Amino acid sequence: MGVVRKKSLSGTIIRYALVAIIVFWAVFLIYWGVVTSIKPPAETFTVTGLSVPFLQFQPTLENWRTELSTRESRSALLNSIIVAVSATLIALALGVPAGYALARFEFRRMKNRDLTIWFLSQRVLPPVVVLIPFFLIMRTLHLLDTVWALVLVNATFVLPFAVVIMRQTFQDLPAELEEAAEVDGCSDFMSFWRISLPLAIPTLVAVAAICVAFTWNEFLFALSLTTLRAKTFPVYLAGAEDTRGVQFWFIATRAILALAPPTVLALFIQRYIVRGLTFGAVKG
């Protein structure tokens, strides 16, 4: 905000000091995880204070090498990627046309707004409420311990993001373009595919990133519906503690490996995060 007010020097210093404390607090947990993951195991508990690499200890990539060469770890990573990408593709394939319909056509029996809120209300549902039926359904379909069970569940959970955010994006596009195309004999499908969709690509990418991140982070269903083969990375991470005791270097390496993909994705879509996570209620 450009309000120009006279600021005292001490005020400025206090302000920057506060900002420094806040930023330190925000990154500390991640910093600690990274540092622990590059410490030699023998020094995990001996190096004190902030454990600054190079100053207080000689960093090593040994833990990372061990971790990435474990078969279990790789297969969990692969499962996570398959689930996140497939669930996102399904959510987009269903949600983008639905969002378009809610933006461009008038629904009478159930008003557009009510339909939008109906989709949105899926996010209100605490996942544990549908845990038992999903478990029994997947058991009946013989999909327990397969990635497909998780794909179905996660596509359902992230669908509201696609519908609601895309609806708003299409609403913000000028309708005149499509009206002109219609005069030229363009069908509804063509004007969606050829005119509106290309203009909505930036938001589409952001929505995809949000869907991937949420699916990647999902834990409750991944834990309940998998046992061995279909474990996602967070579930594999959760098994780490029982199998290895207080071996913090493994825990830290795995935790950082788990949180890196969604966090890095978030940095690429910064401009869209506010709009995305508030379902378009607040424009960032």
Added chain:
Amino acid sequence: MRKNRRAKYFFIFPAIIWVLAFTIFPLIYSLGLSFFRVRLGRPAQFVGLNNFARIFSDYKVGNSLKVTLLYVAITVSIQLILGTLIALLFNQEMRGKNIFRALLILPIFCTPVAVGYLGLTIFYEEGGPINSILMSLFNLKIPWLSSRIWAWVAVLLLDIWQWTPFCFLVILAGLQSLPEEIYDAAYIDSSSEWEIFRKITFPMIQPVIMVVLLLRLIESFKIFDVVYSLTGGGPGTATEVYSLYTYRTGMKFFDLGYASALGYLLLAIVIVIINLLFRQIREVYE
């Protein structure tokens, strides 16, 4: 807005059918299950309202409700207050603002289970970073994970760490959308920053704060991951939140009918709370 086009149904039906199949059907299924005694491998047995009656005599339900509601109330209010304060601090000319803002975004997208396990390393009682700093400064050693109350505080701290940045980010966006002209006038009439915040800024960002409050309430009731990984609900049942208790009932003891009933109670509570705020949601989405 175009009307009477057959095409609109082709656009929207797949999504509607998907939600009917994978949300509405499981919900109805779950309601049905809650009237049965269901054990794997045995035929289900109709028990009427027994599962719901059991809820009232189950002290663990009371405990997990208390833990969850307290957790929601405390973390959501602290996150909103801290988020607002930090947003006000950042809503000024500042060098390096974009980088600081980017760093503050990081916690939001961190995998919650990973946050819980990292919490295990920083709250470690014998020489973890927090205790070693407290030790050298105040000669203080906090039993983070072995004491009932401190384990609870640790869970709250992690949650506040992860979600305050979300509140900050959205409220900052709200602040930045306010027209500057009002402030020019306001500074002529009043010089007290507090008064300007109370009389001008706050009323204007109130809708944004409502949205944040609503979203945080909805998400907070789902808490499971951090507790599962940091404390496992312990020590004892000190941090056993509702979703964790329901998960255990269903997936560890395979008492599926009862777990379904438990799920419905949570759903009812969330719906009542959201309904109290429903008018605001509708206004936001016109």
